[in-house]
Amino acid sequence: MLRRPPAAWRSAHNQAHLDARAHRRASPQAYRRSARVKTHLQGIRHGLPATSGTAAAAKTQAPTCTTIHDLGGDLILEILLRLPSLSSLIRAAVSCRAFLAAVRSSPAFRRRFRALHPPPLLSFFFESIGKDIPSFSPIRRRSDPDLAAAVRGADVFLTRLPYHDEASTGWKIAECSGGYLLLLNGDTEQIAVYNPLTRALDLFSVPPDEIADGHRGNFSVQNCFVLSSGEAPGSFRVVCCCLDNSRVRAAVFSSGTREWQILPWSPPAPGQPSDKGHWLLAGKQANGNLHLAHVERAYKVVLDTLTLQFSFIDLPEHLKGKGSLYMTGETKNGKLCIVSVVGFTLHIWFRVADTDGVEKWVVDKVIPLKHEVLQATETAPDDPGQLKVWAVLDGVVYFSALIRGQPSSPRWFLSFCLETRKLEKLFYRTFDNGVYPYIMAWPSSLWEVENVIPLEHEVFQATETSPDDDDYLKMWAVLDGVVFCSPVRFGDPSSPTWFLSFCLETRNLEKLFYRTFDNCVYPYIMAWPPSLVCNCVSS
Template sequence: MASQEPPRRRRRLPPTAKPQEPAATAIHDLGEDLLLDIFLRLPSLPSLVRAAFTCRTFLAVVRSSPDFRRRFRALHPHPLVGFFFEVDGCDVPSFSPVRRRSDPDLAAAVRGADVFLTRLPYHEDADPGWTIADGHGGCLLLLLNSDTEQIAAYNPLTRALHLLPMPPEKKISKGRRGKFNLRDFFLLLSDETPGSLRVVCLCHDKSRVRAVLYSSGTKEWQVLPWSVAAPAQPSGKKHWLRHGRRANGNLYWEHAQQAYMIVLDTTALEFSFMDLPDYLKGQGPIHMIGETKDGRRCMVFTIGFLLLISFWRVDTDGVEKWIIDHTFPLEEEILRATEGTRDDDDELILKVWAVMDGIVYLSSFCGDPHLPCWFLSFCLQTGKLEKLFHRSFFNSHFPYIMAWPPSLIGSSVSP
């Protein structure tokens, strides 16, 4: 009988090891390049500010990359926060916000801003009160009446305030005879040097111009030399230049009667002259100098319901001049936008107020400046017309644009 083999003992298998879950990756573990790529996809500048101040790591990453600032600006235009309006008999201008429900971060920025300008010094007897002369980099440049002779540069979002005196007329008139005129104060800021500022003012006599410059570094006004004589001047006119405009790093003053403009390069502080088309000669402020989204210098004006954009470039004859590049017919859109707020037989007039970052700010009114009108914006890149608000045309107004905050510039974060 064959012997039986003993039963085999089953091998005991080791207990099945539970699979280890992958370690969770927190957003703080991401590298700088990936974080900046995520921040680049945020919808607006207020959203970036909110994200950057979530933690010290995010703030340090955003502050340390000038290249990121350039890329973000190229993708996201500086947001329009609202408009400041000059009000007769008021100590400070009033403010009307632009309400966009789709951007809660912008609404939060408006709520936190000092739009009532409470940090400005109060002068009970000042008449008129503070008036807006210019705005740049999120700051307002305001002037008080000639009795107090005060100038203020104020950022309602950061509440940074600079006070400076008016230019000393004795220093300007020293060593010369004849009358001169001071006009148009402009604020010059640099993104790379937060906290510093310059203010430039135009001085002119019957045939020449010069710049008067204030620097926060020296805290003094510097009177620059007279420029060469202008090509032509009106006879017997005290003010032969219209109010100046800013665009593309330069300041522009149109001659009141001749077809040219005076241009001041704000970096080199040198004057030059630029011809205007003959059809704009002596026509008044029907055009506006500005810049496109990519920083190109442009000129925008209206003829009826046509919006025309011109660029300064070389023509086929080899001469630089203003050349009309594109026309935008707006009659159908304007009539539809203003429907219900005007009579059908009212004659609408379009006026361009400013051209900033490729956005044209304009208004449509029915001839009487005391009647309410629509304030509109038109994007030169997309051709989209947008209604902003309905208000009296008569009050001078200034669009307030949110600039890149100084707190997001730098290479480190203070402890």
């Protein structure tokens, strides 16, 4: 028994029928056109041939399919420039070949992106007291899941570092710069340069004993630095600075040559007693140079990392002998600066030339932060405390708020941007020993690598196959600038495959034939025929 449709459906159906009758009476021609279109569509639906008019209408109304490959490189870069952070750019680039190719091929884009999006802070490494492994405190930002994913994938426990004693690894952090951790092992006399994100590890020996040749009086290795190259991903230099009673010397290790270069001793430091032991404080990188301040006097030793020459510059007289109250660093545009602290107030110093053209340190800004810090950390105003600056990187001051008389108590770690005046609360923990902010570096995967030609997309498009993780290209021969190859599935080399050729000069990929692989492959090249060679026979 058939049921009657619901009343609501009958009402809607009747109304549609009345509307159609009204439309037919008002415009008979329009109704006949719509009826013809309806008839043609019903015919197509039932497999009947369409008329030429219907085919033309269907052809003009067919939707066009736009893919990512239809976008130009400039448009792609403008889209990528609007991503919020470097971690988001990495995720987008590795998910699309067109994005990755556009980023790799444009140094101008990389400069613009770095100017708009400074490298993000991922974490802090803390040097442990004793011989325990350095500890790690991540920066948790809910607004950037890509950054959190990068932290989760990093080797924050430094498991790739070799160790000979199960109770102690023996590794100590010397510096953190350019995405690298520089670590020293006094037991094995080794140096490690390690990237926890990429897990790239480089091990080599400490400088040779010749570094101490010619020293006068006491000799000691003062500091070690790692210098990464912004234009050569994966390459670095390590600089070890040593000193005797009045002079400084450096040894430079290059990842390219795998050798140490020992520099000459510097001239004697001004006003330095000849019987003084450790007369320089721990150094810092800033503005492309290495800065080591004097313990008591108002000057610092500077090593130019390009010329590898030592020089001496003055310090503000106000900061003489107060190395714990200031930190050398650089602004967002790379300008050298000093940030000193008095209580909860930051003093920003720059070198400015006077009327005689002589540069000297001048206080540019005085920034009181007591109210902001106490409010952010929810600390009582009557608690006596002060700020301790740990680093000044890319115009951001990293510091902690501590209670006087309790240096080992837990404290808040914060950051303050000199440009935007934004104060950010990072985390709360105890202070162990050294503090090293870890900044995410520009990954080598986003740099254009010379003489590397990706062919995955072209091969799968030419052979009309879908990519598989187990596919790879097998090269058979390279003759006259032409590479003969075939895509092979790992573990199944005997299955049929396409044989292709790729010209290194024209970048033209050509599909040759499809067949099974038997054993060896020998391209046969036509030689110059003897009939075209002139045989001169002497009479």
